[in-house]
Each structure stands twice: as structure tokens, then as C-alpha cells.
Amino acid sequence: MVTTTAILTRQPTRETRRLSIVESEDGWTLLNQYKLKDEIGKGSYGVVKLAYNEQDDTHYAMKILSKKKLRKKAGFYSCNNNNNRPCPPMRMSHGVVGCPLEQVYREIAILKKLDHPNIVRLIEVLDDPEEDPIYLAFEFVERGCVLDVPTDTPLSEEVSRLYFRDVVLGIEYLHFQKIIHRDIKPSNLLLSDSGRIKICDFGVSDEFIGTDLQLTNTVGTPAFIAPEALVEGRGSFSGKATDVWAMGITLYCFVFGKVPFHDENIMGLHKKILIEAPSFKEKIEISDHLKDLLTRMLAKAPSTRITLDKVKIHPWLTKSGSEPLISELENCQALVTVSADDVKNCVKAVPRIATLVSR
CATH class of the missing domain: 1.10.510.10 (Transferase(Phosphotransferase) domain 1)
Incomplete structure (x- = not known):
């Protein structure tokens, strides 16, 4: 498939190559430059936490997904996704092939190419092929969802x-x-x-x-x-x-x-x-x-x-x-498309911390 490259006006999504996870003295988890704070959302395969980046003094929404749970949904327990290789395919009825984990990588590939003021931005992706979680840092949208339904106080x-x-x-x-x-x-x-x-x-x-x-x-x-x-x-x-x-x-x-x-x-x-x-x-x-x-x-x-x-x-x-x-x-900007290579390479592999220390 021919891929047309759009000219993005925002900074491209960061893809870290180094991962460090430590527990701070004040009880927070430190993930690289992010301090993971309170849980602000929860889903079937992970949670969303408020994350603070001390380097740029900015809060982000950190979505933490479990690869094991994503694989389990499709019935694949031995799916090898090292180097971002897709897990065994599952034919979906609309013709797209992929297991839930591959769908996540496809979502990442799509989000990396979107640039619009009314679309939430994906800021950074961290993915260690030998660890369970995938970390997705999104821009933090301060007031949360526009409306909780049902409600007795709808919008004017x-x-x-x-x-x-x-x-x-x-x-x-x-x-x-x-x-x-x-x-x-x-x-x-x-x-x-x-x-x-x-x-x-x-x-x-x-x-x-x-x-x-x-x-x-x-x-x-x-x-x-x-x-x-x-x-x-x-x-x-x-x-x-x-x-x-x-x-x-x-x-x-x-x-x-x-x-x-x-x-x-x-x-x-x-x-x-x-x-x-x-x-x-x-x-x-x-x-x-x-x-x-x-x-x-x-x-x-x-x-x-x-x-x-x-x-x-x-x-x-x-x-x-x-x-x-x-x-x-x-x-609308120039048309963007997501190729198979985009999905495969949507996340740079993150080496284990022990490997980094030994270098």
C-alpha cells in the first residue's frame, strides 16, 4: 500500500529506547521522567494514571495496558511479540486481520499520524518486549469526559x-x-x-x-x-x-x-x-x-x-x-495512511534495564 506522508505541525510521538522503573521515597512510581500518580481511569486490559513530567512541568494521561490480558482475549497464550512482531492472526468479520494486541499497535500507528486540535495526542510510547505493560503517554485533557450519562444536569x-x-x-x-x-x-x-x-x-x-x-x-x-x-x-x-x-x-x-x-x-x-x-x-x-x-x-x-x-x-x-x-x-491535512510496516514499527523496542546497566 502506498503511504502518503502528512506534514505534522506538532512534535512527533516520542519513542524511548530506555526504560527505568523505580519506587520513589514518597510512594510514587517513577517511569523514566514520569511520576505516576493517581488512577484516573480503568479498563479491561489496564489503567490510566495521571503522570507528571518534571522535565517539562506538564501532566499527562498514562495509559498502561497488559499484553498478557490482550493476548488472552484472543486465546493466544504463547504469542511472541518481541521486536514488535504481531501475535498470531485472528480474522475479524470486516476483513482486518489481527489479535487484540496487534489492534493496540495499529491504534498507536494511527494516533502517531493524526494531528488535529479536536483529536487527543499521543505523546510517547514505551514498550519493553520482555515485560508485560505497554505505556502510552497522552496529552492530559484537564476536565475529563464532557458529560457523565445519565445525568440530571445536561448541557444547555x-x-x-x-x-x-x-x-x-x-x-x-x-x-x-x-x-x-x-x-x-x-x-x-x-x-x-x-x-x-x-x-x-x-x-x-x-x-x-x-x-x-x-x-x-x-x-x-x-x-x-x-x-x-x-x-x-x-x-x-x-x-x-x-x-x-x-x-x-x-x-x-x-x-x-x-x-x-x-x-x-x-x-x-x-x-x-x-x-x-x-x-x-x-x-x-x-x-x-x-x-x-x-x-x-x-x-x-x-x-x-x-x-x-x-x-x-x-x-x-x-x-x-x-x-x-x-x-x-x-x-483537514494531507491524507495519511497506515501501512503494515507502520504497524510493525509503531513502537521501538525498549531494552531491559539490566542490559542498559551492563553497557
């Missing part, structure tokens, strides 16, 4: 509009770069102190060639999954359209503080997503323009669902054209 319509403009620009950039996010939701939208939204978590993202990605599998968060992904005996369906659907669910969460379709039973949830219309009969009143946009984003049939370029110029988002968003040309 105007604040929702301002935040959603950032979401639209971030997703337009990703789609231009031929990436489908596949898990857009409030908890994957981080809010900075300056009030800007940054999209994070590319763990289930997919790349495509051509104009769109034709999906055949279902990933992401159940309440945000598009109806076409739930149809029995379905064929392939548009990746871009599923991102637009999830953006519509997210916008509904912004203004109403809850998802439009909810059921404790997963099959009940699927049925509601497939047949029910979103309700606007809530205590919170919203404008007709916003109702129109939500209705069009949450159209059941992808063929009738509004497209992202039409969302971008919708009267609600632009205040009837008085506040237009920047053009695609201004918003």
Missing part, C-alpha cells in the same frame, strides 16, 4: 452546539483520513480547560480505502450502535453512517442527559433502536432546528440519514449560516 443547547461543532470537525478530519471511529460517545469526548473537545479512544477504529468502509461486524457501546448493525441477516453497511448515528445519540445525551433508547435487557435495547423514534417529549425544551437535526441524524435507514457534510452546514450548528464552520480544506 448553546453549550451543546459549541461542543458539537468541535465533534463535527474532529470526525470530518478522521473521515478525511479514511478512519471510522466506531465508538463515539460522551465518555470518549474530553474537555480541555479552554473549552475545546478532543476525541479519544481509537481502540475499535477502522481504516478504509476508497470513499467509505463497508462494515459487517458490530463493535462499540450498545446504546450507541446504529440500527443497520443490528438487523438479522444483514449485509455490509456504511461506516461513515454509523459514526453519524453515534454522533446523533451523543448530541441527544448532551441536551437531555440520557440516551434516547434504553433497556436493561440487551435484546430489548436492540428492539428499541430498531423500531422506536427518539422522544422529544421531555421536560427540557429544545429548538425546532435541533429537533430537525437529531431526527435526521437518527434516521433508521442509512440511505435517508443525514451525511456529515450536511450536518456541518445545518442551520442549528451554524446559526442559520451566521457562524459557518471552517472548510474541509482548512480543517
